[in-house]
Amino acid sequence: MSNPSTPSDKLQRHDPDQGVRPSRPHQIVVVGGGIAGLEIASKLPGSIRNASIAVTLVDREPAYVWKPMLHTIAAGTTDVSQQETSYISQARNRRFVFETGELKGIDRKERKLHLKPLEIEGRSILPERAISYDTLILATGSEANDFGTPGVRDHCLTIDSRSQAMKFNREVMAHMLEALAAKSSLHIAVVGGGATGVELAAELVQLADTSAYYGAAGLLDQVKVTLIESGPNLLGAFPDRVAIAARERIEKLGVTVLTGARVVAAEAGCLRLADGTQINAGLKVWAAGVKASDACASFDGLEVTSNNQIVVRPTLQTTQDPRIFAVGDCSSLSVGDPGRPLPPAAQVAHQQASHLIRHLPGWLEGKELPSFSYRDFGSIVSLGGYGAYGSLGQFGLFTGGFLRGRVAQLGHVLLYRSHQSRLHGFWRGGLIWLADMINSHVRARIRLPDR
Structure with a gap:
């Protein structure tokens, strides 16, 4: 019996559901260009020396800012133009594809993401779109939790x-x-x-x-x-x-x-x-x-916590689908005894990104994916x-x-x-x-x- 933590096909050379088919790039889609998502998209193409891999990053913003610095931009003590990284420029330099958009839903059976229509200042720029994936990495981050407080x-x-x-x-x-x-x-x-x-x-x-x-x-x-x-x-x-x-x-x-x-x-x-x-x-x-976005609660049956965080195994794979990973603030991983969830912190997101960058290439070749180990720095x-x-x-x-x-x-x-x-x-x-x-x-x- 095959290990459930390993992919059922190796770099798309064989799919048990569809038989042998022509080789095409294995589509790795990363949703969310934050600390974890952008690190994965930037470093994964260079860590996999195989032409049959394609990495796509999806984010609704045009540029990235390190989240622990957002408060300085909000106050105006730091100029955003000096600290942001353009996703398009980063994609060109690091050999991944950037797609502007916001995730609407996931079709796990068809392995497709559905993106909301793109509008800028009330103008319709792009219609609703679908992106196919073979491996999906969710890194959609977190947002403030108003706990339903009126107003x-x-x-x-x-x-x-x-x-x-x-x-x-x-x-x-x-x-x-x-x-x-x-x-x-x-x-x-x-x-x-x-x-x-x-x-x-x-x-x-x-x-x-x-x-x-x-x-x-x-x-x-x-x-x-x-x-x-x-x-x-x-x-x-x-x-x-x-x-x-x-x-x-x-x-x-x-x-x-x-x-x-x-x-x-x-x-x-x-x-x-x-x-x-x-x-x-x-x-x-x-x-x-802190909570994950409300959209996470509707991602085609993925297990989530009360704060909308996606529950993952120690391998960072979701409990319902080994082809889908979740990292950073949008994920929930309990470690140690009695099993306390890791905090939504930048160092957790970075360490989880590093774990996937290091081990995902071997997993795609059929090797077992090791468990993630967290160190509090x-x-x-x-x-x-x-x-x-x-x-x-x-x-x-x-x-x-x-x-x-x-x-x-x-x-x-x-x-x-x-x-x-x-x-x-x-x-x-x-x-x-x-x-x-x-x-x-x-x-x-x-x-x-x-x-």
């Missing part, structure tokens, strides 16, 4: 994608200009005390602080940032020492921190808490909770120019060590630059780093309004 979708912004971060940036710039003109206060509420919420709050303070350098005198006193967390502490996934240090720092920056405060409704000019408190805010961003929270705090992972001589100051900031930078090196290669990644260093000295320190 969130109508009155709160999110920063889960490049386009959402850019939209928030336009809104915060417009609100700041209005506050300056009217000499009034701008109240910004950030819901969610995880890494995204804490880092965004610090970046918003930095935006107001740096704006004074460009003539917006007094803006720092006009901008009031409130960070709301329903749990007892900020950064619940971090060690206590990191969470305490980060909270002390952002409170010194003037951020009002509310913990144990659950938002029960969002309205046009305020947020309402469970205890009846009303938090006035002209600009509200929801960064609480620790975590870092960056407060922009105001510092960084982190902890080392659970291995080595410095297990659980505490990082702060320049060491933690350097660690955060190196995480990003090593990711760029994996995408673009060592030399090209180094040149991008050099270009960013030059730009930091010759360009504005914040993204200034362009109209």
